[in-house]
Amino acid sequence: MKIYGVIMAGGGGTRFWPLSRQERPKQLLNLSGKEVMVNETIDRLARTANKDDIFIVTNKTQAAAMKEVTRGRIQENHILAEPSARNTAACIGYAAMEILKKYGDGIMVITPSDAFIKNVEEFTRVLSVAVKEAENSDKLVTVGITPTFPSTGYGYIKYDVKDAGDAKKVEEFKEKPDLATAKEYVASGSYAWNSGMFIWKASVILKNFERFLPEIYADIVKIGNAMQKPEEQDVINEVYPQIKSISIDYGIMEQSEDVMVVPGEFGWNDVGSFDMLKVMHEEDADGNVVVGDCITIDTTNSVVYSSKKLVTTLGLDNVVVVETADSIMVCSKDRVQDVKKIVDQLKADNRKEYL
Amino acid sequence: MKIYGVIMAGGGGTRFWPLSRQERPKQLLNLSGKEVMVNETIDRLARTANKDDIFIVTNKTQAAAMKEVTRGRIQENHILAEPSARNTAACIGYAAMEILKKYGDGIMVITPSDAFIKNVEEFTRVLSVAVKEAENSDKLVTVGITPTFPSTGYGYIKYDVKDAGDAKKVEEFKEKPDLATAKEYVASGSYAWNSGMFIWKASVILKNFERFLPEIYADIVKIGNAMQKPEEQDVINEVYPQIKSISIDYGIMEQSEDVMVVPGEFGWNDVGSFDMLKVMHEEDADGNVVVGDCITIDTTNSVVYSSKKLVTTLGLDNVVVVETADSIMVCSKDRVQDVKKIVDQLKADNRKEYL
Numbered sequence: 281m282k283i284y285g286v287i288m289a290g291g292g293g294t295r296f297w298p299l300s301r302q303e304r305p306k307q308l309l310n311l312s313g314k315e316v317m318v319n320e321t322i323d324r325l326a327r328t329a330n331k332d333d334i335f336i337v338t339n340k341t342q343a344a345a346m347k348e349v350t351r352g353r354i355q356e357n358h359i360l361a362e363p364s365a366r367n368t369a370a371c372i373g374y375a376a377m378e379i380l381k382k383y384g385d386g387i388m389v390i391t392p393s394d395a396f397i398k399n400v401e402e403f404t405r406v407l408s409v410a411v412k413e414a415e416n417s418d419k420l421v422t423v424g425i426t427p428t429f430p431s432t433g434y435g436y437i438k439y440d441v442k443d444a445g446d447a448k449k450v451e452e453f454k455e456k457p458d459l460a461t462a463k464e465y466v467a468s469g470s471y472a473w474n475s476g477m478f479i480w481k482a483s484v485i486l487k488n489f490e491r492f493l494p495e496i497y498a499d500i501v502k503i504g505n506a507m508q509k510p511e512e513q514d515v516i517n518e519v520y521p522q523i524k525s526i527s528i529d530y531g532i533m534e535q536s537e538d539v540m541v542v543p544g545e546f547g548w549n550d551v552g553s554f555d556m557l558k559v560m561h562e563e564d565a566d567g568n569v570v571v572g573d574c575i576t577i578d579t580t581n582s583v584v585y586s587s588k589k590l591v592t593t594l595g596l597d598n599v600v601v602v603e604t605a606d607s608i609m610v611c612s613k614d615r616v617q618d619v620k621k622i623v624d625q626l627k628a629d630n631r632k633e634y635l
Numbered sequence: 636m637k638i639y640g641v642i643m644a645g646g647g648g649t650r651f652w653p654l655s656r657q658e659r660p661k662q663l664l665n666l667s668g669k670e671v672m673v674n675e676t677i678d679r680l681a682r683t684a685n686k687d688d689i690f691i692v693t694n695k696t697q698a699a700a701m702k703e704v705t706r707g708r709i710q711e712n713h714i715l716a717e718p719s720a721r722n723t724a725a726c727i728g729y730a731a732m733e734i735l736k737k738y739g740d741g742i743m744v745i746t747p748s749d750a751f752i753k754n755v756e757e758f759t760r761v762l763s764v765a766v767k768e769a770e771n772s773d774k775l776v777t778v779g780i781t782p783t784f785p786s787t788g789y790g791y792i793k794y795d796v797k798d799a800g801d802a803k804k805v806e807e808f809k810e811k812p813d814l815a816t817a818k819e820y821v822a823s824g825s826y827a828w829n830s831g832m833f834i835w836k837a838s839v840i841l842k843n844f845e846r847f848l849p850e851i852y853a854d855i856v857k858i859g860n861a862m863q864k865p866e867e868q869d870v871i872n873e874v875y876p877q878i879k880s881i882s883i884d885y886g887i888m889e890q891s892e893d894v895m896v897v898p899g900e901f902g903w904n905d906v907g908s909f910d911m912l913k914v915m916h917e918e919d920a921d922g923n924v925v926v927g928d929c930i931t932i933d934t935t936n937s938v939v940y941s942s943k944k945l946v947t948t949l950g951l952d953n954v955v956v957v958e959t960a961d962s963i964m965v966c967s968k969d970r971v972q973d974v975k976k977i978v979d980q981l982k983a984d985n986r987k988e989y990l
Contacts, residue, residue, distance in 0.1 A: 298947070575984075577976050590962040590989060592653070592977045595970030596954070603963055607945035608956070610965055615950030621932050622947045629930075634945060 281415050282386035284482070285325035285334035286375045289318055289346065289393035290365050294623040295616065296554065298607045299585075302635050307393035308345055312560045313571060318346065318393045322353050327404045328389055328411065335360060335378070336393070337371045363520045368476075369531040370523040373489050373496055376482040377504040387414050388485065390478040396560055398547025406544035410479040413447040413540055420488065420533065421447060421479040424472025424541040425548045430462035434550070435474035435529070438465075439541045450539040453529060472543045475550075478528065485532075492535045499523045554583050554600045554616045572603075582613065607634060636770050637741035639837070640680035640689035641730045644673055644701065644748035645720050649978040650971065651909065653962045654940070657990055662748035663700055667915045668926060673701065673748045677708050682759045683744055683766065690715060690733070691748070692726045718875045723831075724886040725878040728844050728851055731837040732859040742769050743840065745833040751915055753902025761899035765834040768802040768895055775843065775888065776802060776834040779827025779896040780903045785817035789905070790829035790884070793820075794896045805894040808884060827898045830905075833883065840887075847890045854878045909938050909955045909971045927958075937968065962989060 289307045292300075300306050307318040314320070318336065325334055335358045338346045343361035350359070360378060362371065372390060379386060389407060397403045410421045424437045435456055439448040453474065457465060465471040478485075489497040499519050506515035533539055549559045561569045568576055572586030579593045583600040591603050598613045611619060626634045644662045647655075655661050662673040669675070673691065680689055690713045693701045698716035705714070715733060717726065727745060734741065744762060752758050765776045779792045790811055794803040808829065812820060820826040833840075844852040854874050861870035888894055904914045916924045923931055927941030934948045938955040946958050953968045966974060981989045 298945075575977060575980050577973075577980065578970070586963075590653075590986075592962065592964045593966065594964070594973060594977060595967035596965060599951070599954070599965070601963070601965050607947065608941075608958055608963055609947045609949070610951060610954065610956050611948065612950035615933070618932075618949060622930060622949060625930050625932065631945075 281481075282384065283329040283333065283411060284379050284383070284386050284388050285322075285329035286372070286379075286388050286390040287318065287321055287325065287334065287336045287393045288368060288371055288390065288476075289336050289338045289342070290362060290371060291392075291394065294620040297619050297623050298602060298604045298609050298634070299587075303341055303345055305342060305394075308342065308349055311557060312396075316349050317396075319350060319353060321391060321393050321395075322350065324397060324400055324403065325389065325391065327400070328407045332358075333383075333386075334358060335375055337362060337375050339363075339365050363517050365525075366520065366523045367525040368528040369489075369493060369496055369526045370500075370520070372478070372485065372528050373493075373500040373523075374503065374520070376485050376489075377500050378507070380482040380486065381504050381507045385481055385483045387411050388478070388480055388482050392476050392550070394550075395475070396547075396549040398549075398559075400546070402544065402546040403548075406542055406546065407479070409446045410542045413445075413542065414479045414481060414484075417540070418481065418484050418538075419447075420485070420536055420539045422450070422533065422539065422541050423475045423477040423479070424543045425475050426543050426545040427466045427471065427473050428545075430459060430466045431473065432456055432459055432462050436462075436465050436471045437474050437541050438471050439543070441470045445540075447540040447542045450533075450541050453534045472541055473548075474529070475548060478533075488532050488536060493524070493526070493531045496524050496526070496531070554585075554602065554611075554613075554619075557583050557585070636836075637688065637739065638684040638766060639734050639738070639741050639743050640677075640684035641727070641734075641743050641745040642673065642676050642680065642689065642691045642748045643723060643726055643745065643831075644691050644693045644697070645717060645726060646747075646749065649975040652974050652978050653959045653964050653989070654942075654957060658696055658700055660697060660749075663697065663704055666912060667751075671704050672751075674705060674708060676746060676748050676750075677705065679752060679755055679758065680744065680746065682755070683762045688738075688741075689713060690730055692717060692730050694718075694720050718872050720880075721875065721878045722880040723883040724844075724848060724851055724881045725854075725875070727833070727840065727883050728848075728855040728878075729858065729875070731840050731844075732855050733862070735837040735841065736859050736862045740836060740838045742766050743833070743835060743837055747831050747905070749905075750830070751902075751904040753904075753914070755901070757899065757901040758903075761897055761901065762834070764801040765897045768800075768897065769834045769836060769839075772895070773836065773839050773893075774802075775840070775891055775894045777805070777888065777894065777896050778830050778832040778834070779898045780830050781898050781900045782821045782826065782828050783900075785814060785821045786828065787811055787814055787817050791817075791820050791826045792829050792896050793826050794898070796825045800895075802895040802897045805888075805896050808889045827896055828903075829884070830903060833888075843887050843891060848879070848881070848886045851879050851881070851886070909940075909957065909966075909968075909974075912938050912940070 310316045334354045337360045339362045414421045436454040438452040443449050502519050506512045557569045567581040569583045573590050574584045575592045577594045579596045581598045585602045587604045600611045602609045665671045689709045692715045694717045769776045791809040793807040798804050861867045912924045922936040924938045929939045930947045932949045934951045936953045940957045942959045955966045957964045
């Protein structure tokens, strides 16, 4: 059966400010020093699906930058621009309908655009297991990450460890836990992190929309009926913003009894803030990640990122310094999750040029 | 008697890097947010001497920038450019000869170009006392700063507290002391900080050169003999670089028995590094000095200086952040004295554009 790649790339994300902006979010950044994240995601998916069968769902604001960045890698008309962000259920329903109507049924391999994966070989193997499962069973398949520490920052998937197959029956989705609970999860050996990657037939997920999210399904059908007709874009513009905003996890995965998980270990990281750059870059002998033109003296455990100007540090520990074309951000590494506070201040000051 | 102002402005100074550079040292920086330091020094001296009687001794590298910055404030031909830096004795001897030969004898009021003085009224009053003393007595007069804490960063002047005059007889010059000694000095009440400000007649200091520094005196006389002749500049260029390099303190002040000090308290600060910006700017409620376009969130006891770009900080304590047109420096405030290490690294890397 044909395999389609679907990359969800609508996220904004302020945690990488000042690198990330409204029109240049995380997935359009080159954080690895090699390629922008969405292109790394495309190249990774291209081991599972043909490049010509890879789609990106993004939003109006980012669509132009997305087309420019991915030019030559995927087909321009495979970049779907949501008129407004309506969460993952709408995004996936729209992509499923687009594929089914215009290209025919097939396996959708859906991934976020901004995760970092170290071991691409193993990742591809895990996907192939998931694809086989989705093809043979009409089930909803997800990839779970075997936890390497008791993270309180990810959701968890409890699965049946006695299931003999490579894909395991999912018993329950769990919200981000507290530390004690996370430790129990990890110790039990029957939990995986929720990666937000989904593998299923386009026809199967649409049937699940019909059953669990009938309102959204009706809206998706309206859009589907207009596809390849002159009114297609008008209908999308009219219907899409009114679609109920709900995540695919809440809306379908947690409702269905037919969910399988393929647990995997391939150096996955949901790159969310500057301290994660450590995963993508070699640390120096002092535990620093240094990117660009920098001089670091007596500096330890820090992230020093220069886009253009010379950045120098002296006598720092545990600090993040980021220099971009128009601004500099200096932050305690313990506070990187709060960079949005700076963005909030810029919004309050109406300094749109920095958003 | 005519009063001449003489500003010694030859210093390089790397402790303000990246703000200060070889061609734009501390005295050419606007650290107060109002005026560059040398102009603040001129304006302050202009309460004691006529602007037309103020001289600046600088070096070849800085002369062009110095002329540009001071244009309209002092006469361009009053900016004396040393072919090479030969320490304060040569600088003062040259200025004394220039004044005596070309303008006639008078009181020289000699000050560094880069000190910060808070209470200009009181400073002017102290200078007037020193000028009167120099005029009446043919002594070497210096201004001493009444110490406000046991500093180990300044030299000290021991004086005769029983001397009834406003100017006190100097007993001894002391090197920078250790902390215990500094505490004794301060407790005794008979020590002042050495400010590097000198007041005396041009003719008197030249007599002291003749007595204590005869070699330098001979060189200065050679230059003096060529003054107002076509060969003047050639002689300066030939003789000056060979003048013995010694400070006026070692060479004359510590040798002479005819030295008086006028102790004063006028909020003096020998602005030497970024933490000193606190003296020149209002601190915010969190103890920060913030200059330029900055957003500081949960930031305390820090210096945040933007020349151009937006600088944002989050969760920092005791850090100095300085942004200039071509570079950014981030440094623990406890390490500001070591900023020269960055400059040394730049020299080692032969990155002249940053020096």
